[in-house]
Amino acid sequence: MVDGVLLDLSGVLHVGTHALPGAAVALRRLRDSGLPLRFVTNTTRTSRRVIGENLRRLGFAIDDNEIFTAPHAARAYLEAHRWRPLLIVHPGVAQEFAGVAQENPNAVLLGDAGEAFDYGHLNRAFRLLMAGAPLLAMGRNRYFMDDDGLNLDAGPFVAALEEAAGVAATVLGKPAAEFYHAAVAALGCAPERVVMVGDDVDADVSGAAAAGLNGILVRTGKYRNGDERRLVGERTTVCDDLTAAVEWILSQAGR
Numbered sequence: 001m002v003d004g005v006l007l008d009l010s011g012v013l014h015v016g017t018h019a020l021p022g023a024a025v026a027l028r029r030l031r032d033s034g035l036p037l038r039f040v041t042n043t044t045r046t047s048r049r050v051i052g053e054n055l056r057r058l059g060f061a062i063d064d065n066e067i068f069t070a071p072h073a074a075r076a077y078l079e080a081h082r083w084r085p086l087l088i089v090h091p092g093v094a095q096e097f098a099g100v101a102q103e104n105p106n107a108v109l110l111g112d113a114g115e116a117f118d119y120g121h122l123n124r125a126f127r128l129l130m131a132g133a134p135l136l137a138m139g140r141n142r143y144f145m146d147d148d149g150l151n152l153d154a155g156p157f158v159a160a161l162e163e164a165a166g167v168a169a170t171v172l173g174k175p176a177a178e179f180y181h182a183a184v185a186a187l188g189c190a191p192e193r194v195v196m197v198g199d200d201v202d203a204d205v206s207g208a209a210a211a212g213l214n215g216i217l218v219r220t221g222k223y224r225n226g227d228e229r230r231l232v233g234e235r236t237t238v239c240d241d242l243t244a245a246v247e248w249i250l251s252q253a254g255r
Contacts, residue, residue: 215236
C-alpha cells in the first residue's frame with residue numbers, strides 16, 4: 001500500500017525551463033487523489049523561493065513550503081552543530097545561508113557551485129580538511145540534465161576532495177536517510193508506505209529504498225539506458241514517466 005508520495009523535481013516534472021510532457025496533468029491527478037505529497041530536490045543552484053516561482057511558471061501548482069531542499073537541510077545542520085562553513089556554492093543559492101557565521105571557517109560545505117569549482121576554492125577547502133575540518137556535501141549526484149544537455153554536478157568534486165584529504169563527506173541531501181525521513185515526517189506516513197519518484201537511480205531510488213521507502217525510477221531527465229540494472233533494494237520499480245508512475249501509485253493506493 002502507498003499512503004504518501006515524494007517527488008523529485010528536475011528530470012521528473014521538468015528539464016531546465018521546460019515542463020516534461022504530461023507531467024502537469026499527472027501531478028494534478030495525484031493531487032486529486034488526496035494522497036499527501038512533498039517535493040524533494042538536491043538542486044543547489046537555486047533558492048527554494050525561486051524554485052517554487054519557476055515551477056509555478058511552468059504550470060505546476062506547488063507551494064514553497066512543500067519543497068524540501070538540500071540547502072535548507074544543510075543550513076539546519078550547520079546551525080545545530082555551530083559550524084562556520086567555507087561555502088563552495090552557486091551564487092543562486094548563497095542567500096539561503098544569509099546570517100550563518102562564516103568567519104574563520106571550521107567546516108567545508110559543497111553544493112553544485114558551477115564555475116566556482118576552481119583551483120583556488122578547492123585548494124582552500126583541501127587545506128581546511130587537512131587541518132581537521134569536516135567535509136559536508138549537499139549531495140553527491142554525478143550529473144544532471146538541463147536545457148543544454150548533461151552537466152557535471154557536485155559529486156565528482158566531493159569525491160576529489162575526499163580522495164585528496166583522505167576524508168569521507170557527510171551528505172545532507174539525498175540520499176541521506178535523515179533527509180528522506182524529514183520529508184516523510186511532513187507527510188505523516190510510515191516510511192514503508194511512502195514512495196519516492198525520481199530520475200536518479202542512486203540518490204532518488206536506491207537511496208530511498210535504503211532509507212526504508214519505496215522507489216520508482218522514471219525513464220526521463222538524466223535517466224540513461226540500463227540504469228535500472230543498478231537499482232539496489234527490493235522496494236523499487238521502473239516506469240516510463242511521471243504519468244505511468246502516478247498510474248502505478250494510484251493502483252497501489254487503491255485510488
